[in-house]
Amino acid sequence: MSYQLDTGICHRIQNATPNEGELFNGSHTLQVLSLKKVGKQTEGVNLPSDRYRIVLSDGVQFIQAMLATQLNEMVVDKHLTRFTIVCVERLSCNYVQEKRLVIIMALRILGQVDQKIGEPVSIDASTSEASTPAPERPPQQSVVQPSTSTITAQPASRPPPKGNWHPIEGLSPYQNNWTIKARVTQKSELKHYSTQRGEGKLFNVTFMDETGEIRATAFNQVAESLYPKLEEGKVYYVSKGKVNLAKKKFSNVMNDFEISLEKNAEIEECFETTNLPMIKYSFVTLGELQNLNKDSTCDVIAILKEYSDVNEITSRATNRTMKKRELTLVDKSGFSVRLTLWGNQAENFKPDEQNPVVAFKGVKVGDFGGRSLGMIASSTMTQNPDIPESHALRGWYDSSGSGASFQSHNNAGGSFGAAGGGGFSRSELKPLLEMKLEANRIPESEEKPVYFSTRAMVMHIRGENIAYPACETCNKKVVEDGGAWRCDKCDKTLAGPTYRYIMSFAVSDHTGQLWFQGFNDVGDTVFEKTANEVIEIKVGGLAKLILTSAYASQDRDETQYNLLLSKACCKSYNFLLRAKRDSYNDNNRIRYGVSRILPLNYKEECDALLDLMDTSWGQQTLKSESDMVVY
Incomplete structure (x- = not known):
C-alpha cells in the first residue's frame, strides 16, 4: 500500500x-x-x-x-x-x-x-x-536567533510569553531556567510539624499539564505566603522552583522529581486554560483491589452506597484524637469496599445527592478486613465528575445496580493476584524450609512484613481459645458484665457477642513444619462454619453460648468439638503469608500471619501444570526424560 x-x-x-x-x-x-x-x-x-x-x-x-x-x-x-x-x-x-x-x-x-x-x-x-521572513510574535516574546542570539529577559512582574513554557515531564534537577504552565489538581491543608530543630508549617500541591504531573512543597514563611494564592482547579505559571528527587514515602504522584517552592519562587495565575486537563485518572475496579499491594495507591470510581457519622478515635502511635468517617462504595464488579475519610475531610464531607458517583485519586490500599481504602493528604475526591466513566456508572446503578447484592473482599474466595502483599502467586510458591530461611534473614530493624506464597497441609489446630467474643459493629473484644456483654470502644451493651476466629495451627509439607496464625476468614475456610457455630459446639448449646462465658463452662462434653478439629486437619491449602519479626517475652521470633487462604482447586492446579509443561523448562524436562534409557 x-x-x-x-x-x-x-x-x-x-x-x-x-x-x-x-x-x-x-x-x-x-x-x-x-x-x-x-x-x-x-x-x-x-x-x-x-x-x-x-x-x-x-x-x-x-x-x-x-x-x-x-x-x-x-x-x-x-x-x-x-x-x-x-x-x-x-x-x-x-x-x-x-x-x-x-x-x-x-x-x-x-x-x-x-x-x-x-x-x-x-x-x-x-x-x-x-x-524565510520571521513570523510575527507577541510583545515580550523570546525570539530564537541563530547561534549568536540572546533571549530577551522577561520582567518578573509579567507572565511568561505564551507558549514559552516547559513540559512537566521534561523537568529535571539539571535545569535551572524553566517555567511551567499547569493546573493545581490537589492542595493539602497548611500543616504544622515539630522536629528537633523546631516547629514549622508546610503544605503541598500537585501541578498537572498535558504531559504529566508533579508535586510541589512549600515551608514556613513561603508556605504562609503562597497558601492563599494557590487554588485547586486554577492554572498558574510557576518558575524558579528547585527540582529535587521525589520522596516517594510522602508522595503518590507518578514523577521521579518534585519541586521545592523557596523564597525566590515565582507563581502567577494564568487565565488561558485551554488544553490543560482538570485531572487524570487511572481507575481500577473495586474487584481488582485484591491484586494490589498493601499501602499502594490507586484511583477508583464508585457509587456511594452509604456513609457513617463522624467518629473520634485515639491513635495508639501518637495518642492524639482523630476524626474519621467511613464510606461504603460499590461498583459494577459486584464488590463493596469501605473507604475512610480523616480530619477535615471527614467533618466537611456532604454528598451532593443520594448515592452520588464519587471519583477518588491516589487513595491508599489497606488490608484490614480483606481490602479497604483510605484517603491520605495527597488524595482527591470529586463527586459526579463529568467524565465517561461517571456517566456509565450512573446509568448502571440507576438501571440495575441499586438492587444488586455485593460482596466484600474478606469473604471473597476468588482467584488471587500477584504476591508481594496482593495475593497468592502460584508462580512464586516456596516450600516451608526455604521460606523459613528467607524469613530468618529479615533484619531486626525491619518493620514492614515480607510476603510469601506457599502450599501446605494443616496438621494440628490448637483448640484452646480458638475464638473471642467480639462486638458486631467494631469487631473489638467484648467482656461479660452481669449476663450482658460490654463493648468499651462503642460504649454500648450487647445481648450477646459475635464470635470471631483467632487461630494458631501447624502446617507441614515435604520440607518441614511451621506454625501459622490466622483470623476470621481463615477459620471460615478451614472449618466451613462460622465461629459462633464452632463455639456453640464447644460449649454444648446456644443457651450456654449466650448466657455464660464460652470458656467458663466446666460441665461440657467436647467430643463433638474434638471431632470437628480432627476433620479440619489433613487438608491442603494455598496460603499468602506475611512474615514479620517481633518480640515476645524477650524472645525475638518470626510470626507467620495468613493474609489469604485458598482451598485447592484441582482443575486450576492441573491447568497450571499443563501450562508449566509448555514452557521452555517443561519442554527441556520432557526431552531429558525421553532420552533416558529404561532398563
Whole structure:
C-alpha cells in the first residue's frame, strides 16, 4: 500500500509560532525514520522514565522530536518502529534552554513500509529562519536567533510569553531556567510539624499539564505566603522552583522529581486554560483491589452506597484524637469496599445527592478486613465528575445496580493476584524450609512484613481459645458484665457477642513444619462454619453460648468439638503469608500471619501444570526424560 506524506509540514512545524493552534492540533501524515531511547542514569540520579527521540520525515525534510511518555508503550510493543507511517494528531512546541523542543502528544499508526520514502534532508533551524521572513510574535516574546542570539529577559512582574513554557515531564534537577504552565489538581491543608530543630508549617500541591504531573512543597514563611494564592482547579505559571528527587514515602504522584517552592519562587495565575486537563485518572475496579499491594495507591470510581457519622478515635502511635468517617462504595464488579475519610475531610464531607458517583485519586490500599481504602493528604475526591466513566456508572446503578447484592473482599474466595502483599502467586510458591530461611534473614530493624506464597497441609489446630467474643459493629473484644456483654470502644451493651476466629495451627509439607496464625476468614475456610457455630459446639448449646462465658463452662462434653478439629486437619491449602519479626517475652521470633487462604482447586492446579509443561523448562524436562534409557 502506498502512502502520501504531507510535504512541507516539517518546515511549518520547525518555524511555527506558539499561537498556530491548527498546526499543533491538526492531522499530519509523516514517516518515522528512527527511534532512540534517551532515558539514562547520571551520577547516581535516576532521570524520569525512559524517553524516546523520534525523527519524522515528510518526504522532503525531517525533524527531531520527543515522544510523550504515554506513547512509550507503542515503542515497547514494537508497533512503532523504523519506517512506520503515522498520523500525528497532536503536538506541542516549547523552548528549552534557548532551543525549540517538539513533543508528539498523540499519534495514530497508519501502516508499515519497508523503506524510506523520498530523500529527506535535515532542517537547519538557523538557515530556515534566516531564509524565510520571521513570523510575527507577541510583545515580550523570546525570539530564537541563530547561534549568536540572546533571549530577551522577561520582567518578573509579567507572565511568561505564551507558549514559552516547559513540559512537566521534561523537568529535571539539571535545569535551572524553566517555567511551567499547569493546573493545581490537589492542595493539602497548611500543616504544622515539630522536629528537633523546631516547629514549622508546610503544605503541598500537585501541578498537572498535558504531559504529566508533579508535586510541589512549600515551608514556613513561603508556605504562609503562597497558601492563599494557590487554588485547586486554577492554572498558574510557576518558575524558579528547585527540582529535587521525589520522596516517594510522602508522595503518590507518578514523577521521579518534585519541586521545592523557596523564597525566590515565582507563581502567577494564568487565565488561558485551554488544553490543560482538570485531572487524570487511572481507575481500577473495586474487584481488582485484591491484586494490589498493601499501602499502594490507586484511583477508583464508585457509587456511594452509604456513609457513617463522624467518629473520634485515639491513635495508639501518637495518642492524639482523630476524626474519621467511613464510606461504603460499590461498583459494577459486584464488590463493596469501605473507604475512610480523616480530619477535615471527614467533618466537611456532604454528598451532593443520594448515592452520588464519587471519583477518588491516589487513595491508599489497606488490608484490614480483606481490602479497604483510605484517603491520605495527597488524595482527591470529586463527586459526579463529568467524565465517561461517571456517566456509565450512573446509568448502571440507576438501571440495575441499586438492587444488586455485593460482596466484600474478606469473604471473597476468588482467584488471587500477584504476591508481594496482593495475593497468592502460584508462580512464586516456596516450600516451608526455604521460606523459613528467607524469613530468618529479615533484619531486626525491619518493620514492614515480607510476603510469601506457599502450599501446605494443616496438621494440628490448637483448640484452646480458638475464638473471642467480639462486638458486631467494631469487631473489638467484648467482656461479660452481669449476663450482658460490654463493648468499651462503642460504649454500648450487647445481648450477646459475635464470635470471631483467632487461630494458631501447624502446617507441614515435604520440607518441614511451621506454625501459622490466622483470623476470621481463615477459620471460615478451614472449618466451613462460622465461629459462633464452632463455639456453640464447644460449649454444648446456644443457651450456654449466650448466657455464660464460652470458656467458663466446666460441665461440657467436647467430643463433638474434638471431632470437628480432627476433620479440619489433613487438608491442603494455598496460603499468602506475611512474615514479620517481633518480640515476645524477650524472645525475638518470626510470626507467620495468613493474609489469604485458598482451598485447592484441582482443575486450576492441573491447568497450571499443563501450562508449566509448555514452557521452555517443561519442554527441556520432557526431552531429558525421553532420552533416558529404561532398563
